Each structure stands twice: as structure tokens, then as C-alpha cells.
Amino acid sequence: MKHTVTVLLLIILFISSNLAFESDELIAEDEDELIRSPVSSSSSSSSQIGSRSQSPSQVTRKRSTETESDSRVQFALEHAFGDSSDFSVAGTFTARLKTSAHGGQTLTKLRFSRNDLTSTEKEKFKKLLETDDYYKIRLPSDVLNAPGRDYVISSVKARCLPRNGLDEHILINMEGINILAVNYGSPGACQYPRPLKLPAKWSFNSHTALKYSELAPRTPIFSEDIGGVEIGDDEGVKPMVERSFWAKYWMYLVPLGLIVMNAVTQGLNMPEEQAGAQSGGQTQQAVPRGQGAAVRRR
Amino acid sequence: MAMAIKLSLILLFFLSSSFALYEDQVGFMDWHQRYIGKVKHAVFHTQKAGRKRVVVSTEENVIASLDLRRGEIFWRHVLGANDVVDQVDIALGKYVITLSSEGSILRAWNLPDGQMVWESFLSGSKSSKALLTVPANLKVDLDSPIFVYGGGYLHAISSIDGEYLWKKDFATEGNIDVHQLILPGGSDVVHAVGVTDSSQFDTYEVDVKNGGLLKHTTASFPGGIYGEVLPVSGGRFVVLDASRSVLVLITIENGQTHLEQTHVSDLIHGSSGNTVILPSKLSGIFSLRTDSCIVFIKVTNEGKLKVMEKVDKTVVVSDALPLSEGEQAFALVEHGDGKIELSVRLVHDMSSNHLKETVKMDHERGFVHKIFINNYVRTDRSHGFRALIVMEDHSLLLLQQGEIVWTRDDGLASVIDVTTSELPVEKIGVSVAKVEHSLFEWLKGHMLKLKGTLMLATPDEVAAIQQIRLQSSEKSKMTRDHNGFRRLLILLTRAGKLYALHTGDGRVVWSTLLQSLRTTSQQKCAGLKLHQWQVPHHHALDKNPSVLVVGRCGLSLTSPSALSIVDAYTGKELQSTSPAQHSTVQVIPLPYRDSTEQQLHLLIDADKHAHLYPTTPEAADIFQRESENVYWYSVELDAGILRGYGVKKTHPSNTVDDYCFETRNLWSVVFPSESEKIIATVARKQNEVVHTQAKVIADEDVMYKYISKNMLFVATVSPKANGPIGSATPDESVLVVYLVDTVTGRILHRMTHLGSQGPVHAVLSENWVVYHYFNLRAHRYEMSVIEIYDQSRAENKDVLKLIVGKHNLTTPVSSYSRPEVTTKSQSYFFTHSVKAISVSSTAKGITSKHLLIGTIGDQVLALDKRFVDPRRSLNPTQAEKEEGLLPLTDALPIIPQSYVTHALKVEGLRGIETIPAKLESTSLVFAYGIDLFYTRIAPSKTYDSLTEDFNYALLLLTIVALVVAIFVTWVLSERKDLQDKWR
Structure with a gap:
């Protein structure tokens, strides 16, 4: 019975994916770095699996084998246009519930199928774009017994979404089977001030990702390493000691060298200077004479 | 290699010596008050x-x-x-x-x-x-x-x-x-x-x-009992019944207990409910307080109750004090207009006052709350009395011989919130005589200092120098100074009193008992928050700055709030609304000002309505224009939910009140109640200034800090680990930290510390957060740092692009853009448990930062931010060393010289406030708990000013000596020349 239901569900899924299915599948691990061109995401493929143009039959087979070991969960994405409207179902997430060895449950293989916008919804969205208002989404905080304690809400200025179509990026922060928060917005930048731009195509390009918490880096403990580090330091120091006679005493050696050089040059200059002094003496003798002449002249 | 080691050693030396204080500098720029x-x-x-x-x-x-x-x-x-x-x-x-x-x-x-x-x-x-x-x-x-x-x-x-x-x-x-x-x-x-x-x-x-x-x-006693049993005399007790209308006199005689009931209304005609027996122990007499008055009732030997006297209900009665002759005395204090009347009576002789004194009392101290009396023998061998009274503002006074002998402002032991205010600008017209006098004083002081420097001073003069340094009139002046060191610290205390303390010497400039926060018999009011209300800088310079005090009258969150605006120079209450029309759960200072430089504030009430203050059409106009970009968040601790809000677009016609706005929920983060409980949330300081977004790292590369005013740090622990350390095993305690954008509710970063638990103390500044927690596996306290960098601007490294202007640094940043951030984090062991963490803040944000850690020993430790840099590695490269990156150690060093509080303790430390001075190098630090402590710190040393004890006289003398020497040598050389010429 359960099996048939799931199969039925899958068929529906498959059909919908054939018609207007623009979803994106990702495997839970390391899915933070999801930046893909919106063009590629319109097909229901996953970059992790590799082949973009996966045949539907392949997918179903794969799924049917998986359902035997893991259970599937489904939860709805609801949206609202501005403050005035209430939340209504906008799409469905399907994921595999994986139970790890020590009892913790996590979601993997998230798939998202978005419903088409109805004409009234299009109108509402247009109005949002005109008034630069918020487009809101919400998800249940507990995927198993929705809605859990409360809904997890996120909203974005509607004008951030339109590109070619309507581009959205949904990053779901998970803790076990609980949804902590959902980050909703355009996949890229949203410039400010926001210009009014109507999308060419009234359908959503969805990028979805699951994100779990990462572990903090451990505090390094050096209790054992300290000895090693010190040895390393010694090794670093020893050759330096060998070659460091210059390094250590250059400040004494350089002035000494300079003094020696100076002394040598002076020693060399001495005879020259004496000779020069003699010649200078001659000129000096000439000067007083000149002076004397000047005085006398005065 | 060796050079590098030397370099780092020298660096360490500088680090350690940068705040070391000499003994004679204590009290020079810091003060400490004990309460x-x-x-x-x-x-x-x-x-x-x-x-x-x-x-x-x-x-x-x-x-x-x-x-x-x-x-x-x-x-x-x-x-x-x-x-x-x-x-x-x-x-x-x-x-x-x-x-x-x-x-x-x-x-x-x-x-x-x-x-x-x-x-x-x-x-x-x-x-x-x-x-x-x-x-x-x-x-x-x-x-x-x-x-x-x-x-x-x-x-x-x-x-x-x-x-x-x-x-x-x-x-x-x-x-x-x-x-x-x-x-x-x-x-x-x-x-x-x-x-x-x-x-x-x-x-x-x-x-x-x-x-x-x-x-x-x-x-x-089938009627039930209200309150306490009070002994009256040997074997006699009184108690009130459950309805509070019948007095029961209990007499125990020979092992038998008799109960005798008397209606209160029989004793006191026309008294209503709320009767209480006052706990004053007076032999043979007890006192009863009703709604209207206090009655002294004597229990006669036959067991009859007799009303002795009726006094006003505001009268405070002391306990009985045994006097030497076996009789007892007690004191009554009555509050009058601007004075209090203290009367001491003997229990035997209630009819007359043994002593009656009238003492003038400051209005700002409020009513008398408690009185304790004590006697002494006067010079004429009669009894003298002194009374210790506790006032409404928590101050303590000793009265003796009709005078206040001393007062202690002990309300300052319970500071709730702190803000600062600039002092008035100095008036230009200063008399010449004053200038001359101060010049003379200045010269004298500097001559003394010069003597000290040249070691010519006698011990007396050395003492005089120290005296001058400590009590320089310069630092306690009531005017604004060039460096921004002189300010008013405005403190809100639990008693609902506002104090203004001068940063120069810590004296109380003014104090006001806020009328809107006074607890009356109907309601119990208490102050909550203090905000800058008006800071005239460019306009409205004729106005004094003012502060907004937000309080609450009542115990629940929904009880009405009390608001008052107080002049920061005089302490006068300019405007007060008590109780206001609405409750206040949150106060959001908006970054907008009106033409009189009043800061716009949004007060969120319990029903999630936003009330705009000031309530002027101009403010409403400004707010209407900017309401699109106003966001705030609330933390629901019990439910474990963070919610973000914005203002609903409203049409002016259908609003109830022009200053009340509907809000809407924009995002929510729901923490699973079975695994996470919020224990700490920390946001960036509103007035923090960041000098540059770019951070140049070792290999001449640039990293861009992710600087957002809307970042919130949230720490959650598993519910089991919420108790004290030791109540949970390492396996069941998990600490998760988040960085959340408060505009969109985006979780920018999430990180799990396994086997760790609170209490978490954190500080968020610029693009980093430092938090302190306990690691159960290592059995030690740890401090972790997370730095968050913006990747979207990483391409702006090209200098040419910067010059040509082809960069995206000037484009406005929207929170709705998907942020491309990377984080770096690192953890270190830290020896102390921590009471508070803060960070130094300077005027332009250029100076490097110091973490100010309030340790368990009630001291404030300054820790250079470089010690908690996640880029520290075990063996930094040459380039990294040149950048000033320290080699990684597993524990953060505690250098004894880096205690900002040096030898002092700030008992019961609760908070550390940092205020930027005008001088970029300096940050003012105010730590409060039961004690108050104030000092200035310069994390990178005072590179932009001479120290205050710089010897100008020596400089002047040197210059004069040099000039003289130049002239002398010039004259000498001229003379020599002339002589040479004459030769």
C-alpha cells in the first residue's frame, strides 16, 4: 500500500517535472556552494550526479530502490504576496530521510517542485513589483510533523527576483529534521535602488540547497607538540649559530672595518698630505702677502 | 630566522609594555569609587x-x-x-x-x-x-x-x-x-x-x-494567619488573621495559650484594608500600618490593646534601642518639605519626644526608607542619638545633632545603564587676570617638574609635583576639551536616579531622582534603558544635549512604560510621561535626526506596535520617508525564536495615531526546542566606526571585511547544558553559534562546538566576534573568534581599477543580495572565567583594538585583538611575521601588566563601557559593578599626542639654551673672524 502510494507520487512528480518542473536536486553534503547558471537549473538534474539530461526512467528506478531503505518526506513551501494576502501552497519539497547509525536523522536528496503561478498570482506578483513590496515564503519548522512549533518565514523584496524569469535561491538551514531557518532571495546580487523590471517569463528558476552546521575547529593542544616545536627551534637556531658570527657581530665589525679602512687611507694619505701641506704652505705664504698688500693699500 | 624570533620577542615586549603603568601614574587618568x-x-x-x-x-x-x-x-x-x-x-x-x-x-x-x-x-x-x-x-x-x-x-x-x-x-x-x-x-x-x-x-x-x-x-486558629508573628513582650505575641482585619493577641501563661481577637476597625476608626504589622521590636508596643496611617498600640499587662498614637503613614520607625536604665528608645522619621524630622521617643513615655531634630534634606534623595539608631553618651552625660538613614535613592546618611554628618551615594552601586554626554564648549571671554594667574601656575608647575626631571627637587617638591599631577584643575574643568577626555558619564541606577559623573575626577556633577520612575504605593517603577536623545552638533547649538530614560511601571512586560527626557548639563527633567499610553519592550534608536538634532526612536510595545518618538510632525515625516528601510528583530528567549520585523505600509487615513505604526513579521528563525536554547545574543554597537573595509594581508593581498551593521551573534546550547558547569556530560552538551543578518534573517554562518556549554560572553565588532565559553572535554574555558570576509568584493584588488573608478566600492549594498562570505575561526584556551567582554572603541576606528575582559577576579584585562586572530598559524611565514601575525599558541596569554584596573578591583563587575575620545589613539573605559572605575586606554600607545606630563618647560629651556648657544657662538665666531681679519 505504502509502496503504491510512493510510486503514484513519483509518477505525479515525474509528470509534473515533465510539464513545468523546474527544480533542482542537490545532495546535502557541502551544498553551500551552489551557484549555477539559471539556464541549467531549469532541468531537473543535479550537478552532483553528473549527467544533466537524465532520463526519467533512470530517476524512478533509482528512487524505487532507495525507498526500500529510507523513507521519504514531503513538505510544502507556502508563499504570500505582501501583507494583505494569506499564505498558499507554492510548491513541494521532497527529500529522503536518512537515519544514521547513532539515531540521528538527516535529510538528503532534496527535490523541489514548484507549482505554476496562476493568473491571479501573477497579478498579485505584478502588484508587488509595482509597489516594491515583500514576497514572503514559509516552511514548517519540523518536516515530519508539520508545521512544528512555528513556521520559518523568509521574505524578499519582490523586485530582487526578476531576471529573465523569476530566479530564486532557497537555502534551508537544517538541524536534524528541524528546519531552523530558510534564506530566500535571488541567487545573485540585488541592486539598490531596485528598479522595476517585469520578468520575461512568469516561471520560477529554483535553486535549492540544504545546509547543516559545520563543526568548529578544535582548539590546538600543544602539550605534546611543545617539545617538538622546541627541538625544531633548536635545529633552526643551531646552523644560525654556526654562520652567525657575522650576523651577531656585524655591528662591531663594520665600524671596526671602517676605522681600519680610515686608518689605512689616512696612513696612505699621510705622505701625500705632507706633500700637499708643503704645497699648501706655499700658497699660505702667498696669502698673507696678498693681505698685507691690501692693508697697505688701504 | 633568529631575527624573526628577536622581532617577535621585541614585539611581545612592546605589547606587554604598552599599558604598563608606573606607580606614580596611578590615579593620574583613572579613578575608582567604592560603594x-x-x-x-x-x-x-x-x-x-x-x-x-x-x-x-x-x-x-x-x-x-x-x-x-x-x-x-x-x-x-x-x-x-x-x-x-x-x-x-x-x-x-x-x-x-x-x-x-x-x-x-x-x-x-x-x-x-x-x-x-x-x-x-x-x-x-x-x-x-x-x-x-x-x-x-x-x-x-x-x-x-x-x-x-x-x-x-x-x-x-x-x-x-x-x-x-x-x-x-x-x-x-x-x-x-x-x-x-x-x-x-x-x-x-x-x-x-x-x-x-x-x-x-x-x-x-x-x-x-x-x-x-x-x-x-x-x-x-481557624481563621488563618497573615504575615509574621510578632513578639510584643514576654509570652505575648500579635498576629493578623488571613483577612487582615482582625488582630490576634496570643498569650502564653503556664503552658496555656490564649488567643484573643480584636477587630482592627475597633481600634482605628475608619481604617480600611492592607493592614500590616510593622516588624519593629518595641517592648510592650507594636505598630500597625494601614492605608492611611501608622498606629502604635500598647499591650497592657492585662492583655488589653490600647492605641497610643497615630502618625502619618510615610513615617519610618526604627527598632527599639535599649538604653542603660533598662528602658528603650526608638526613632521616627517624618518627611517634610525639603526637610526631615527625626524624633526619638522612649518606649515608656510615648507622649513626648525625647529628642526632636529637623534636618534639611535634598529633594533628590526622595523619601526615607529605613532608619537605624544608636546612642552615645554626651559630654554632659545625657543620652545622645545618632541615626543612620537609608533614602529612596539608596544613599546612606548619618544624622547627629540635627545635621548630616556624612552621606554616601550608594545608589551608584546598582548602575543599570550608562551613556555619555559632551560638556559645554568653553566660553571665549576669559578675564586676563585669570589667564595670568593660570599662566603663572602653569609656569610654576613646569618649573617644579623640570626640577623633578633634573633630580633637583626636594622630597616636599616631589610630593607637590605628584599633587599637581593628580589634581590638575585642567582635567576636572566643566568645559569641553580638545582631546575629548572630559565628558559626563550619565548613569541610570536601579533606584531610578540619574547621576552625571565627571570623567576627570569622578565627582557627581548633578543627580536627579526621576519623578516618572518613582515607585509609589500604586505602582512599582524601574528604569530600563538610557539613550542619547539630542546631541546638538551642527544645528540647534543653543540647546543642551539630553538623554531619554525608558522605564516600566509594573512587573510584567505589558505594563505601561515611563519615559522622561533629561537635560544632560543640568539634570532637569525636560519632559516626562508616566505612565505612557503603551508598554515598551524594545527601544530602537533610528539613525535619523530631525532639524533640532533630536534622534528618532522607535519604541516597540508588547502588541508589536511601533511608536515613534519624538512625536512631532517633522519626525513623522522623516520616518514616513525612511520607513521602507527600517528593520528590527526580537529575540524570544523562552520560545527560542528570532523574528525580524519591518514597518507596514499604511495609508495616512486609516492610522489611529500619527506616531503609531503597524509592524509586520518579515522573517523568523525557529530553534528546535529539544536541541537548542538561546543563551546569548550580541549585536554590534550602534556608534561603532570602521576605518577601512580592506585588510591588507601578508603577500600584499587584500581581504574585504564583511561589515554589516545588521549582524547578530546568537549562541544556543542544548537544553541539558543550560545549567551550571558540571550538570551535563560532554556528550549531551552542544554549543552552536550563529551569525544572523537581521534584515533578511539569513544565517551567514553556523558553527557547532561539541562538548561545550555556556555561559557565553561575546563581543561583536567590525567583522569579527569573540566569544567565551566552557569546553567540557578539555575542562577549560575557551575563547573563539570568527572573522567574516566579503568575497564579492575580492576582485577589487586592482589598483588601476580603483584609480579609474571601475570598482564596486561605492555602489550601495543591499542585504537582499546573496552574500558571498567566508569565515575564519580559531579557538584558544583562556584561564579565567569571564564576567563581561567589551572592546575598545576609537573615534575613527584606525587604532588597533583591545578586548576588555572583565575577569572573575573583578578586574579588567586588556587583550590585544591580535592574539585572537584566526589567521595565526604555528609557523608564520616571514611575510606574515612582518604583518604582525603572532605564532599560534593554544592559550591566550595573560600579561599581568595589561590589567587596565592595575591593582584595583571593580567589585561585582557587571559591565564595561567604552567611549571614543576625540583623540584617535585613545578610548575611554568605564567599568561598573558595585564599584565604579574609569580610565583611558591607548591600544596603540598615544601616537598622536604628547603625554600629559610632557615637560614643556624642559623643551622650552632646551630651545632657549640652543638659541642662546647659537647667538653666543655666532658672536664668538664673528669676533674671531674680525680678529683674524685684523691680524
Whole structure:
């Protein structure tokens, strides 16, 4: 019975994916770095699996084998246009519930199928774009017994979404089977001030990702390493000691060298200077004479 | 390599020496004030010889011995926050006995110096009232026992060494609630008087020698009992019945208990409900307070009640004080207009005042809350009285001979919030005489300093130099200074009083008891937050700056709020609304100002409506324009939900009030209740300035800090780990930290610390957060840092692009863009547990930062931010070393010289506030707890100014000497030239 239901569900899924299915599948691990061109995401493929143009039959087979070991969960994405409207179902997430060895449950293989916008919804969205208002989404905080304690809400200025179509990026922060928060917005930048731009195509390009918490880096403990580090330091120091006679005493050696050089040059200059002094003496003798002449002249 | 090691050593040396203070610099730019808090018990100790002192215990759990002459603290002990003092007494004339923690800890302190003599832990089986009786002269086997009732047990403790003598379990005697322990003079029996199931009156007589039960009398009273049983005289007690309208007089005679009922309305005509028996112990007399008055009622020997006197209900009555002739005196304080009347009466002779004094009292101190009296023998051998009174603002005053001998502003021990204000600009017209005088003083001071520098000064002069340095009139002037060191610290205290302290010397410039926050009989009001309201900088310069005080009248979140605006220069309450129309849960200062430089504030009430202040059309106009970009968040601690809000677009026609706005929920983050509980949330300081977004790293690369004003740090722990350390195993305690964008609710970063738990203290500044927690696996405290960098601007490295202008640095950033951020984080061990963390803040944000950590020892430690840099590695490369990156260590160093508080302690440290000075290098630090401490720090040294004790005279002298030398040599050389020419 359960099996048939799931199969039925899958068929529906498959059909919908054939018609207007623009979803994106990702495997839970390391899915933070999801930046893909919106063009590629319109097909229901996953970059992790590799082949973009996966045949539907392949997918179903794969799924049917998986359902035997893991259970599937489904939860709805609801949206609202501005403050005035209430939340209504906008799409469905399907994921595999994986139970790890020590009892913790996590979601993997998230798939998202978005419903088409109805004409009234299009109108509402247009109005949002005109008034630069918020487009809101919400998800249940507990995927198993929705809605859990409360809904997890996120909203974005509607004008951030339109590109070619309507581009959205949904990053779901998970803790076990609980949804902590959902980050909703355009996949890229949203410039400010926001210009009014109507999308060419009234359908959503969805990028979805699951994100779990990462572990903090451990505090390094050096209790054992300290000895090693010190040895390393010694090794670093020893050759330096060998070659460091210059390094250590250059400040004494350089002035000494300079003094020696100076002394040598002076020693060399001495005879020259004496000779020069003699010649200078001659000129000096000439000067007083000149002076004397000047005085006398005065 | 060796050079690098040397370099780092030198660096370390500089780091360590950068705040080291010389001994003679203490008190030069810092001040420290010691307080005790609101006094709740006082015991006078008037030993014949020695100094007169009074021992007090306070609501801040402080036990202190004060000098009766000057009000100074002889010694003081701060018990922990959970160790509430129940009773204080003096035993054997030399020990102060304190009973605390609901009667479970008994301590004896040496009276002269406050050393702890002994400490006893009393085990109890249930929580009960804590009673302490120290018999004056009871001797049991050369020992004087102390009787303590706590936790359902009556203990007898030796007052010499704190040994247990015996204990008597009252919990087994039925569900008795002991109200009084009485030791009739001269007998060897302790009477424990109590009530069982609030309908049966019991007395037990217990032998003081061995704790044996001698006698038990009981009488049932079906009407129920309200409040406490009060002993009136030997064997007589009074109590109110449950309806509070009938007085029950209990008489115990020959083992028989008689109950006699009297209607209160029979005694006091026209009295209504709310009757209370005041706990003043006066022999033969008790006092009753009703809605309208206080009545003294005498119990005659025949057991009749007789009304002695009616006084106003605001009168405060002291306990009885035994006088030498076996009679008793007590004091009454009556509050008048700008004065208080103290009258001392004898219990025997109620009709006349033994003493009546009128004391002038400052309006700002409010009503008298408590009075304790003490007597002394005057020079003419008659009795003199002194009274210690506790006022509404928690200040403590000693009255004697109709005068206030001393006052202590102990309200400052319970500071709730701090803000600062600039001082007025100096007036230009200063008289010439003053200038001359100050110039002369200046010169004299500098000559003295010069002497000191040249080691010519005599010891007297050295003392004078120190005096000048400490009390320079310059630093305590009431005008704005160029460096921005002189400011007013505006403190809001728990008593609802606002103080302005001068940063120069810490004196109180003004203080105001806020009328809007005064607790009346109808409502209990308390201050909550303090905000800058008006800071005239460019416009409205004729106005004084003002602050907004937000309070709440009532206990629940939905109770109406009280708002008042106070002039920061004079302390005058400019405007007050109490109670306001709405409640206040959150106050959001908006970054907008109106034309008079009033800051716009949004007050969020319990129904999630936003109220705009100031309520002027101009403000509403500004807000309407900007309301699209106003976001805020709320933290629902109990539910574990973060919610973000914006203002709803409204049409002006259908709003109820022009200043009340509808809000809408924009995002929410729901933490799973079974695995996470919020324990800390920290946001960036509103007024923080970041100098540059770019950070140049080692290989001339640039990293861009992710700087968002809307970042919130949230820490959650698993619910099991929410208790104290040790209550959860490492496997079941998980600490998760988040960085959340508060505009979109985006989780920017999430990280799990396994095996860790709170308490978490954190500080968020620029693009980093540092937090402190306990690692259960390592059994140590840890500090972690997360730095968050913006990747979207990483391409802006090209200098050419920057010059040409092809960069995206000037484009506005929208929170709705998907942020491309990377984080770096690292953890270190830290020895201390922490009470508060803050970070230094400077005017332009150029100066490097110091973390200011309030340690468990109530000191403030400055830790260079470079120690908590996640880019530290074990073996930094040459380039990284040149950048100033320190080699990685597993623990953060605690350098003793880097204690900002040097040798002082800020007892009961609760918060550290940093205020930027105008001088970029300097940050003002104010730490508050029970004590107050203020200082200035310069994390990168004062690179932009000369130190205050810079010797200008020496510089001047050197210049003059040089000029003289130049002239002399010039003249000499001229002369020489001339001589040469003449030759």
C-alpha cells in the first residue's frame, strides 16, 4: 500500500517535472556552494550526479530502490504576496530521510517542485513589483510533523527576483529534521535602488540547497607538540649559530672595518698630505702677502 | 630566522609594555569609587576603645564596616550574587556574624579587619525563613552559642570556632514555619515561635545545652494567619488573621495559650484594608500600618490593646534601642518639605519626644526608607542619638545633632545603564587676570617638574609635583576639551536616579531622582534603558544635549512604560510621561535626526506596535520617508525564536495615531526546542566606526571585511547544558553559534562546538566576534573568534581599477543580495572565567583594538585583538611575521601588566563601557559593578599626542639654551673672524 502510494507520487512528480518542473536536486553534503547558471537549473538534474539530461526512467528506478531503505518526506513551501494576502501552497519539497547509525536523522536528496503561478498570482506578483513590496515564503519548522512549533518565514523584496524569469535561491538551514531557518532571495546580487523590471517569463528558476552546521575547529593542544616545536627551534637556531658570527657581530665589525679602512687611507694619505701641506704652505705664504698688500693699500 | 624570533620577542615586549603603568601614574587618568549598595541591616559597634564603626549588609550582598565619623569603608566583602545576606549581628564583641543563602551559610568575620574567622555550612531539608539570634551574655560550658534557624532546623553553633553544638529538626514536628527565635533574658531556654499550616500557633521551648525539647504548646486558629508573628513582650505575641482585619493577641501563661481577637476597625476608626504589622521590636508596643496611617498600640499587662498614637503613614520607625536604665528608645522619621524630622521617643513615655531634630534634606534623595539608631553618651552625660538613614535613592546618611554628618551615594552601586554626554564648549571671554594667574601656575608647575626631571627637587617638591599631577584643575574643568577626555558619564541606577559623573575626577556633577520612575504605593517603577536623545552638533547649538530614560511601571512586560527626557548639563527633567499610553519592550534608536538634532526612536510595545518618538510632525515625516528601510528583530528567549520585523505600509487615513505604526513579521528563525536554547545574543554597537573595509594581508593581498551593521551573534546550547558547569556530560552538551543578518534573517554562518556549554560572553565588532565559553572535554574555558570576509568584493584588488573608478566600492549594498562570505575561526584556551567582554572603541576606528575582559577576579584585562586572530598559524611565514601575525599558541596569554584596573578591583563587575575620545589613539573605559572605575586606554600607545606630563618647560629651556648657544657662538665666531681679519 505504502509502496503504491510512493510510486503514484513519483509518477505525479515525474509528470509534473515533465510539464513545468523546474527544480533542482542537490545532495546535502557541502551544498553551500551552489551557484549555477539559471539556464541549467531549469532541468531537473543535479550537478552532483553528473549527467544533466537524465532520463526519467533512470530517476524512478533509482528512487524505487532507495525507498526500500529510507523513507521519504514531503513538505510544502507556502508563499504570500505582501501583507494583505494569506499564505498558499507554492510548491513541494521532497527529500529522503536518512537515519544514521547513532539515531540521528538527516535529510538528503532534496527535490523541489514548484507549482505554476496562476493568473491571479501573477497579478498579485505584478502588484508587488509595482509597489516594491515583500514576497514572503514559509516552511514548517519540523518536516515530519508539520508545521512544528512555528513556521520559518523568509521574505524578499519582490523586485530582487526578476531576471529573465523569476530566479530564486532557497537555502534551508537544517538541524536534524528541524528546519531552523530558510534564506530566500535571488541567487545573485540585488541592486539598490531596485528598479522595476517585469520578468520575461512568469516561471520560477529554483535553486535549492540544504545546509547543516559545520563543526568548529578544535582548539590546538600543544602539550605534546611543545617539545617538538622546541627541538625544531633548536635545529633552526643551531646552523644560525654556526654562520652567525657575522650576523651577531656585524655591528662591531663594520665600524671596526671602517676605522681600519680610515686608518689605512689616512696612513696612505699621510705622505701625500705632507706633500700637499708643503704645497699648501706655499700658497699660505702667498696669502698673507696678498693681505698685507691690501692693508697697505688701504 | 633568529631575527624573526628577536622581532617577535621585541614585539611581545612592546605589547606587554604598552599599558604598563608606573606607580606614580596611578590615579593620574583613572579613578575608582567604592560603594556598598542599599543598606538593609545595620549593627552598630561602639566599643569603648577604638574607632566607632557600624557593620552593614546590603542588597548587593555586601558586608561592610563603615566609619561612623566619616562614612568611609574600613573593610568590605562582596558575597556572590546568589549568596543573599539574611541577617547580620555581632558576637562576643569581636566577630561579625552573617547568615546568608536562606540560612545555610554562617560566617564570622573579625570585626577590626574583616578577616574571615570561621565559616559553617548548615544543611537543611526545606527552604524556610532564616533567623539568627546571638544571645548577648549566655554561657554554655564556656562557650557562647549562636542560634540559627534555617532549612527547617534549629542549629546551635559555637561562636568561637563555628562548631556545631547541636541541632533540632523542626521538619519532623509537622509543617511548622518558625517565625521568631526568642531567648528570654537569663533563662536557658530558646523559644521557637511559629505557625503550622497557617492556622495553628506553636511554641517550642528548647534547652540551650543539648537541644532537647522541653515544652511544646499549641493553639489552633481557624481563621488563618497573615504575615509574621510578632513578639510584643514576654509570652505575648500579635498576629493578623488571613483577612487582615482582625488582630490576634496570643498569650502564653503556664503552658496555656490564649488567643484573643480584636477587630482592627475597633481600634482605628475608619481604617480600611492592607493592614500590616510593622516588624519593629518595641517592648510592650507594636505598630500597625494601614492605608492611611501608622498606629502604635500598647499591650497592657492585662492583655488589653490600647492605641497610643497615630502618625502619618510615610513615617519610618526604627527598632527599639535599649538604653542603660533598662528602658528603650526608638526613632521616627517624618518627611517634610525639603526637610526631615527625626524624633526619638522612649518606649515608656510615648507622649513626648525625647529628642526632636529637623534636618534639611535634598529633594533628590526622595523619601526615607529605613532608619537605624544608636546612642552615645554626651559630654554632659545625657543620652545622645545618632541615626543612620537609608533614602529612596539608596544613599546612606548619618544624622547627629540635627545635621548630616556624612552621606554616601550608594545608589551608584546598582548602575543599570550608562551613556555619555559632551560638556559645554568653553566660553571665549576669559578675564586676563585669570589667564595670568593660570599662566603663572602653569609656569610654576613646569618649573617644579623640570626640577623633578633634573633630580633637583626636594622630597616636599616631589610630593607637590605628584599633587599637581593628580589634581590638575585642567582635567576636572566643566568645559569641553580638545582631546575629548572630559565628558559626563550619565548613569541610570536601579533606584531610578540619574547621576552625571565627571570623567576627570569622578565627582557627581548633578543627580536627579526621576519623578516618572518613582515607585509609589500604586505602582512599582524601574528604569530600563538610557539613550542619547539630542546631541546638538551642527544645528540647534543653543540647546543642551539630553538623554531619554525608558522605564516600566509594573512587573510584567505589558505594563505601561515611563519615559522622561533629561537635560544632560543640568539634570532637569525636560519632559516626562508616566505612565505612557503603551508598554515598551524594545527601544530602537533610528539613525535619523530631525532639524533640532533630536534622534528618532522607535519604541516597540508588547502588541508589536511601533511608536515613534519624538512625536512631532517633522519626525513623522522623516520616518514616513525612511520607513521602507527600517528593520528590527526580537529575540524570544523562552520560545527560542528570532523574528525580524519591518514597518507596514499604511495609508495616512486609516492610522489611529500619527506616531503609531503597524509592524509586520518579515522573517523568523525557529530553534528546535529539544536541541537548542538561546543563551546569548550580541549585536554590534550602534556608534561603532570602521576605518577601512580592506585588510591588507601578508603577500600584499587584500581581504574585504564583511561589515554589516545588521549582524547578530546568537549562541544556543542544548537544553541539558543550560545549567551550571558540571550538570551535563560532554556528550549531551552542544554549543552552536550563529551569525544572523537581521534584515533578511539569513544565517551567514553556523558553527557547532561539541562538548561545550555556556555561559557565553561575546563581543561583536567590525567583522569579527569573540566569544567565551566552557569546553567540557578539555575542562577549560575557551575563547573563539570568527572573522567574516566579503568575497564579492575580492576582485577589487586592482589598483588601476580603483584609480579609474571601475570598482564596486561605492555602489550601495543591499542585504537582499546573496552574500558571498567566508569565515575564519580559531579557538584558544583562556584561564579565567569571564564576567563581561567589551572592546575598545576609537573615534575613527584606525587604532588597533583591545578586548576588555572583565575577569572573575573583578578586574579588567586588556587583550590585544591580535592574539585572537584566526589567521595565526604555528609557523608564520616571514611575510606574515612582518604583518604582525603572532605564532599560534593554544592559550591566550595573560600579561599581568595589561590589567587596565592595575591593582584595583571593580567589585561585582557587571559591565564595561567604552567611549571614543576625540583623540584617535585613545578610548575611554568605564567599568561598573558595585564599584565604579574609569580610565583611558591607548591600544596603540598615544601616537598622536604628547603625554600629559610632557615637560614643556624642559623643551622650552632646551630651545632657549640652543638659541642662546647659537647667538653666543655666532658672536664668538664673528669676533674671531674680525680678529683674524685684523691680524
